[in-house]
Amino acid sequence: MLDLLSYGDGGWGDEILRGAGMTILVAVTSFLLGIALGSLGAAGKLARGRLARGAADAYTTIVRGVPALLIIWLLFFGGSGAVTWVAQLFGFSGRVEVDAFAVGVLAVGTVSGAYSAEVLRGAVLAVPPGQMEAAKALGMSPFLAFRRVLVPQTLRYALPGLGNVWQLTLKDTSLISVASLAELMRMSHLASGATRQPFFFFAVAALLYLLMTVGSNAAFRRAEAHANRGVRRAA
């Protein structure tokens, strides 16, 4: 049975591993896009302007309320049309195909961003207002106060929540297999179809997903410890 996983042209080992690599690539890219979108979203939610608040609320409400799979379908079937339309505005004629990777990262990143926005908003609110007031009183410029005071403390509160979002994002990448991106889920599906051994290949995939999440859990724990340096925990 294990020879099914041999490396090279005779087995599925290299295909599955390449799929796992693609899964990590998509997950990391989506998560980073999500952090960027989430920061914008959190800034919007905490902004004084009504327009910014409304836009950010609409983003998190809609995206968190709609299945991720549906967003992938919308981008997969609507994405090419939309990009072609934009390209034509710039005088390009012809059809632009959006590749499965771009669709996948955009879709999963959008979903991930909506959850990150809520985590970051909560973390910013958890930082005592006196901290920023003190920074101002010390004469820090707004940017310096943002960089030195707000971000490190926000991270401390946000990291556990972001660890959750990361796990969700990693698992959401499996949904992109419907757009035929050659990631772990898709490769296991193809291997099980070709060999008629679905249980074996899906069990291997489950193990690899578990390895990724357990590994990244450890990384997040270290990051949390780093962010909490200088904070003593009550015994």
Add this chain to the structure above:
Amino acid sequence: MSKRIVAAALMAAALLAGCGDDKNDAPATDARGLPSPIRIATEGAYPPFNYFDPSGKVIGLDIDIVEEMCRRLEAKCEITPQNWDGIIPGLQAGKYDAIIAGMSITDERRQAVAFTQGYATTPGYFVTLKDNPLQQVVIEPPRLNLNEIDPAEQAALDKLKTALKGKTVGVQQATIHANFLEKYLGDSVSIRRYDTQENLALDLASNRIDAGLADIIAWKPFLESQPGQNAKTFGPGLDGDVFGQGMGIALRKEDTKLLEAFNGALTAMKQDGTLKRLSEARAGFDASMP
């Protein structure tokens, strides 16, 4: 500051979302009005029709047929693997021009897409134990299409009916094979229905039924297994009528020129025996249809 950021984000989102109802530019076409290249989607998880080999290349009978067809049409073809979910919407969205994925022609699918003539079918076969006296009965021709039954086919059907008279035949319930038994042999055999093909094969192997009827693809795992070594197909391979119209290549309804070209190539490949040869080489059985 954040206002400006939000405005920029909104504009980007609006650009990305765009409007979905725009007219796509028609893809490049050649002098015959066929798309060039012809982009063809397949699933890649349905052996022996389309599947990946361990080196990551998509192969199978569907691919063999498409390559031969494109060679005859002197057209450039590109094969794209596409997940089965959304394979028809992808065709309609213009992501490719045709689907060859072991797709059965059904009336429901016909409402959405156009189909070429059937290019392949998985014939139904009776299977009995090798020491069963039924194995002595020789029935010609080896394949029986039930769409238009000619005298020779009628004779074969009658012979089959006589041989199976009073026998117990197992079949998976609610399948086209059960429909066949009811319609053609209902008055001469005693039908035993099973919930799964595996249970049917188990009872056949332990001699509780005289014969079983199922798709050749469904039989394959059993016939290749240890208990299946004592079993063998019996009688002709059945297709047509209740067995459906076989598998077709799906196209957008408006692509009539491509449909004509594909149908022409398929007819030629049926007449000179290419389809039979390709399917015997790839799948180990004759999947061609008349």
